Amino acid sequence: RKEVEQDPGPFNVPEGATVAFNCTYSNSASQSFFWYRQDCRKEPKLLMSVYSSGNEDGRFTAQLNRASQYISLLIRDSKLSDSATYLCVVNKGGGSYIPTFGRGTSLIVHP
């Protein structure tokens, strides 16, 4: 099993839709979790951290489920500009400073 797994998609949704991605991780000792966004031919950019209590930033909500070892990203009221690849990142903690990246989930928002 890969350390961090994501459905590559693409998720093809109309504007205004709500879409959710999940990301599973294999190391139960993982401590830190993040979502990054990557536009085509650009660098990844930090979207949001994922806290145990969940995290919301505008239309974006991230959740952590430790029992089932997954994190989720919910995007409400999708915009055309949300089209991108979303990368899940997990850090096992315990002094580790090498995050593990998933391969990403592609989102296409169409008119």
Added chain:
Amino acid sequence: DAGITQSPRHKVTETGTPVTLRCHQTENHRYMYWYRQDPGHGLRLIHYSYGVKDTDKGEVSDGYSVSRSKTEDFLLTLESATSSQTSVYFCAISSTGDEQYFGPGTRLTVT
């Protein structure tokens, strides 16, 4: 945006030639990373640094070396470039080893 630059941004070189990519930061972050990104593989860690003159290998380090003689610069060297090293190279920095901030990338083509 974090102050991180990469140079050159694009390079075409011939097989067997040495190539050095530079990552420069103005954030005084402790950790610096070199990744390569290829279709179907996602981001893969080449080398990383946890301080000046402190570096270690990532998962795809063969054929690459690095140096960090000062906090702000992290150099990636391909001693003898091969066609399999054609890729997009991203540098990243982090103050804690968790959240990372990426440079704009270098597109390297080895002919």
